[in-house]
Amino acid sequence: MIVLGVDPGSRATGYGLIEKKGGTLGCIAAGEVKWSSEVPFFERVHGIYRKMVEIMRRFEPQEMAIEDVFFSKNAKSSLKLGHARGAVLVAGVECGLRIFEYSPLEIKKAVAGFGGAGKEQVQSMVKCHLRQDSISSLDASDALAVAICHLNWVRYEYEAGRVSRT
């Protein structure tokens, strides 16, 4: 099974694809979508959608795990984040993926073992989980962390005989 993890953000949207073969997790691809602030806002939003659709068609993941909403106190940031998240969700449904959402706390606990882990700690643990050293972007490692969190949940749910989270 291939899972696409996404960490949408108002400045950059991280993505990471993980394939599970038996008990082993392998990173297929990871990166971030980032645009110059000179590009009109609506084109940047569409760019996130286009990039997501491109990734989904190329790697054909069956499921998408996305970071759940972090309620910032800043309404302006929330609004921008909403645009990015909306573009990602539209792409996911459009490409027929099953969508799962996880809170930042769930993700950090799943990857680093505790909810207070910083971005660097998460990245370090993601590298250990995937046995891969070449993940440089923090947005990409955050996205891979969401995918790992989902795959942990899937394993747990399958073991418990439950398969639907939505």
Added chain:
Amino acid sequence: MIVLGVDPGSRATGYGLIEKKGGTLGCIAAGEVKWSSEVPFFERVHGIYRKMVEIMRRFEPQEMAIEDVFFSKNAKSSLKLGHARGAVLVAGVECGLRIFEYSPLEIKKAVAGFGGAGKEQVQSMVKCHLRQDSISSLDASDALAVAICHLNWVRYEYEAGRVSRT
């Protein structure tokens, strides 16, 4: 020229299509996209995108006018509004429309003459502009108001010899 006006909202997204023939404005279609809260959030966001694409393909507007961001103090509402707005913008760029944004103040001034007009006053004036009595939804009349605002701006800009707002 056919203009699609959109008023995205966290609960309902209004839309309205206006055709300008000579000096006359005619309403082609108007309505709102609304979903039961029982439908998963990501499906509602995709539903806005799907409906917008359907309208754009059916009526083939060349330009889209969308209400600019109203900075609510509530981060949760802003986030939901962002998702809806993101879905509308993705649809607009995907269908090749030129996109224009107007603030609530600009829209109210253009339609009702003053920035403090309420939703009912805006609806009443929209009915006058379009000589049509059958607009019942306030979200639809708000969307038509955005399209009227844009058509006013286009007329003004053409008269002044300027044609690009973006």
